Amino acid sequence: MSITTTLFLFVFLPLTLVGYYFIREELRNLLLVLASLIFYALGDPKCIALLMLSIAVNYVLTIKIGRNLERKEELKGYSLSAKYARRAKSWLILALFFNFALLFVFKYLSFTLQTVNSIFRLSVTLPVLALPIGISFYTFRTVSYCLDVYWQAAQYQRNLVDLALYVSFFPQVTMGPITKYSTFKDQLHGRRFDMNLFGEGTKQIIAGLFKKVVYANGIGFFVDQIFAMAASERTVLLAWVGIIGYLLQLYYDFSGYSDMAIGLGKLFGFATPKNFDYPYLSKSIVEFWNRWHMTLGLWLRDYIYTPVLRAMMKGEQLSIFACNLIALFVTWLFSGVWHGAGWRFLIYGLYYFAFIAMERTVENYLKKRRKRLKLKKKKDSKPVIVISHVYCLVVVIFGQLLFRVDSLGNYPPYFLSMFGLAGNALVNEASIFMLKQCLPMMAFAMLFCLPLVPFLQRKLAGAHAVSGTIGSAIEWIVYTLVFFIAIAYTVASTYNAFIYFNF
Numbered sequence: 473m474s475i476t477t478t479l480f481l482f483v484f485l486p487l488t489l490v491g492y493y494f495i496r497e498e499l500r501n502l503l504l505v506l507a508s509l510i511f512y513a514l515g516d517p518k519c520i521a522l523l524m525l526s527i528a529v530n531y532v533l534t535i536k537i538g539r540n541l542e543r544k545e546e547l548k549g550y551s552l553s554a555k556y557a558r559r560a561k562s563w564l565i566l567a568l569f570f571n572f573a574l575l576f577v578f579k580y581l582s583f584t585l586q587t588v589n590s591i592f593r594l595s596v597t598l599p600v601l602a603l604p605i606g607i608s609f610y611t612f613r614t615v616s617y618c619l620d621v622y623w624q625a626a627q628y629q630r631n632l633v634d635l636a637l638y639v640s641f642f643p644q645v646t647m648g649p650i651t652k653y654s655t656f657k658d659q660l661h662g663r664r665f666d667m668n669l670f671g672e673g674t675k676q677i678i679a680g681l682f683k684k685v686v687y688a689n690g691i692g693f694f695v696d697q698i699f700a701m702a703a704s705e706r707t708v709l710l711a712w713v714g715i716i717g718y719l720l721q722l723y724y725d726f727s728g729y730s731d732m733a734i735g736l737g738k739l740f741g742f743a744t745p746k747n748f749d750y751p752y753l754s755k756s757i758v759e760f761w762n763r764w765h766m767t768l769g770l771w772l773r774d775y776i777y778t779p780v781l782r783a784m785m786k787g788e789q790l791s792i793f794a795c796n797l798i799a800l801f802v803t804w805l806f807s808g809v810w811h812g813a814g815w816r817f818l819i820y821g822l823y824y825f826a827f828i829a830m831e832r833t834v835e836n837y838l839k840k841r842r843k844r845l846k847l848k849k850k851k852d853s854k855p856v857i858v859i860s861h862v863y864c865l866v867v868v869i870f871g872q873l874l875f876r877v878d879s880l881g882n883y884p885p886y887f888l889s890m891f892g893l894a895g896n897a898l899v900n901e902a903s904i905f906m907l908k909q910c911l912p913m914m915a916f917a918m919l920f921c922l923p924l925v926p927f928l929q930r931k932l933a934g935a936h937a938v939s940g941t942i943g944s945a946i947e948w949i950v951y952t953l954v955f956f957i958a959i960a961y962t963v964a965s966t967y968n969a970f971i972y973f974n975f
Contacts, residue, residue: 473514474970475643475732476684478962484511485736492740493665501637501660504740511642512605519604523645526574527636530614531629533567534621536560538628541621560622567618575611578603583813606646608810612771613639617653619775625654634660643736647729647970649747649767652774656742663741673738678951679925680731682958687917688725689965691717694910699876703885703894707903711890715869717910718876720917723752726765729970745770752921755852755860757827757867768807777803793836797829804828816880823871 473480488507495503513520540560547553576584578601585596617638620626629635638656639645698706698714706714730747737744751763761769780802784795808821842849852860870887877883888894929947 473511475729475736476681476962476970478959480511481681481959485739489739500663500740502633504642505633505636505640508637508640508642508645512640512645515646516605518602519607522574522578522604522607523610523640526571526610526614527632527639529570530567530617530639531632531635533563533570534618534628535630536563537567537618537621541624564618564622568615571611571614571618575607577601578607580809580813609648609650610639610645612650612768613653616650616771616775620652620654626657629657641737641742643733644744647726647733648765649730649733649744650771651744651767652771655745659742666741669738669741673735675947675951676731676735676738678735678955678958680728680733680735681962682954683724683728683731684970685958685961685965687913687920688721688728689961690913691724691910691917692721694906695721695876697906699886703889704896706886706889706894707897707899708890708892709899709907710903711886711896713903713907713910713914715873715876715886715890717914719752719869719872720914720921722872722875723748723921724917725970750921750923752865752868753861753923754864755857756831756864757824758831760864760868761824761828772803772807776806793832796832800829800832801825811875814880816874816877816883819880820871820874823874827867 473484475481484507488503491503491507492500509520509524512523537560540556540563544553544556544560547556582598582601585598588594589596589598617626617629617635621628629638637660638651638653644651695714695717698710698717701710727748734744734747745767747766749763749766751760754760754763777799781795781799784790784798785792790798804821804825805818806821807824808818811817811820841847873886874880874883877886885894889896892898
């Protein structure tokens with residue numbers, strides 16, 4: 473089930489909310505688990521057992537990890553302490569192997585066998601396995617839980633219902649945000665109805681719904697047509713419209729879902745970390761990835777980058793900077809592979825690593841130079857800021873093109889068509905006609921990639937002529953109109969799945 477469907481918005485969500493707030497507090501988590509399993513089953517009925525298996529296995533294995541760690545602490549100072557430490561580590565390895573093996577079998581096995589067949593000229597039969605919805609997201613949640621317990625950042629969960637809620641919570645199970653267990657655990661109990669939080673959540677759901685069904689779907693209609701064209705038929709104008717449109721589509725699709733997921737969490741009393749922070753304002757690739765899919769970035773930092781960096785620094789044979797680059801390489805290689813099975817995703821990760829490594833190298837050099845010459849860091853001039861913005865957008869355009877093309881072989885033709893090197897024209901009547909159709913929506917979409925809404929809210933709140941009550945009423949009227957527009961688009965258009973459903 474998608475959270476943008478009328479079935480979800482007008483049937484599933486109201487029934488769940490009514491049940492949640494009318495049931496006894498101690499039964500609310502159980503209700504949310506049942507609702508989450510029903511939600512997942514309606515979207516992917518064949519793989520609901522896999523989700524439940526993941527919850528059960530991680531529940532058992534982390535109890536083993538936690539109890540062995542407890543015994544280790546009890547026997548601290550005795551020789552038996554090391555025995556229980558080794559056991560805890562063994563159970564952790566088994567838990568990580570199970571989680572990543574599950575992900576590998578369903579997401580990467582087919583690609584791996586294709587590659588082996590191609591290299592060694594074999595004919596190993598390829599199993600046909602449907603990719604379970606959201607497996608990458610809920611696997612990262614279970615891995616977070618296992619590692620948090622092992623690192624003693626959180627107590628192992630004795631309550632199966634509470635763990636099941638963390639893994640399967642329906643606003644986040646299919647596409648995130650990827651909330652760490654150490655963050656989520658404090659909200660498992662003691663939640664109370666908060667009218668302000670409920671109101672904020674409602675507005676966030678409306679904004680996210682509008683982003684998806686109006687902007688992402690509307691722009692995606694033109695993007696799909698442009699990418700379906702042969703390179704020689706696609707004019708230079710359309711090639712650039714297509715990739716810029718895709719950047720907008722991807723942003724509104726994923727940030728729209730994230731807004732809805734965060735808003736849905738607030739309806740039930742959960743605070744969820746922000747996932748997007750106007751990434752197209754970035755002046756560097758480092759900044760871009762600190763603003764884009766922020767919960768994935770934090771997960772990679774805490775569970776891949778930091779452990780690898782610490783392991784590299786233990787040897788004391790490499791400089792801190794070299795260890796940092798190696799940790800970045802491993803992290804971005806992992807990130808690329810996580811995004812999908814295929815060579816283009818591997819290259820996607822290495823592409824961004826190359827630019828981040830370059831930026832870190834330049835930054836390191838300038839820092840040392842300032843220190844050597846005893847210079848203070850100056851603020852960037854306006855021309856430098858503009859050039860930085862352009863540099864970042866150009867890198868992102870060609871990086872996200874890897875994400876959009878159907879295969880690595882389709883990348884060069886599209887790339888060449890952007891510069892008129894695929895035997896294609898600069899512009900023609902058909903491309904001007906399509907541009908006129910999509911330009912108004914793309915222009916508005918570009919405008920709202922900027923923090924325009926917060927700016928208007930601050931202006932409205934600070935207007936002397938508008939009282940708090942009147943300002944709030946105006947805001948709710950605007951959100952109500954936006955909601956009805958979004959619903960009209962939902963009813964009138966055909967269903968369009970979220971891009972990140974495939975992960």
